[in-house]
Amino acid sequence: MGKNEKIEIANVISDFRTALETLDRYDHQQLEIPKAGDYAETKGAITYELAMDAIAVLKEKFRDSGIFGVEKDASFKSSLGQIYQTFDGKDLYPTVQLKAATLLYLLVKNHSFIDGNKRIAAFIFLWYMSRNEILYRVDGSKILSDGALVALTLLIAESKPEERETMVKLVVNLIL
Template structure:
């Protein structure tokens, strides 16, 4: 395989990086979500994670109702229309809110990643690699609040294009 053939395999990723550099990440229409994640499911997932053994405050909500508020936010409607209309948009915002809103005393990034992959799995869209998952969570954690829209677009593109 020559160098051009190798680079062509990564064309979508390179194009997304170019769009990011120019702050022009394309809007992704996305696919419909077929399943939701409710509070009790989320709590069950959090409680099943083995990090509870190393921290007495892992998964403890800083404020009662914060997790539920995030889960409800991605499913909200306004004037009869879903605010987040696609699976990719809902999943991206779920991950973003769980990382940036810091709803837990300990474990925000690990919990965010866990709930994100379960949400994708429930919607038959779990195509993300371990490395991509870690990179996205850390990218969100280090991003500035004013970069939210572009972060969401990048995540949506990665999910939609299965990068």
């Protein structure tokens, strides 16, 4: 291997070090969720009513199948409420990142709508992060690329229920 190839390899490793380290922690089941206080606290809660209004706006932007965003049951409202649960006066999901990751997981897995579940889940996740000022980095760049959002949403959709904790930890680690 020549000097140029070694430099190129070193640059790729350097540029993607965080991603490679996250994959390593994933492989070794060492993904962790930060402690409360280490990261952002919730600023912008999303109520069921607000979410349904937002879904109506989203519906206008996409081809409406006539059933997009039509609820099958009460699981959407339940998912929204779950991230704000407390026990003994303490949040069960103490950071905004953990709330966001849990929300994405619940919305994808609960299949609350007849049509549009993954799009709605991804949109509500993004909107929640925007309301809580964690959707963009300090430099203005997106916290997740479009491709990463698609991949995460599909990964969660295809995951097994017993992988919930791992999926949530993965999302948290990607939005820090």
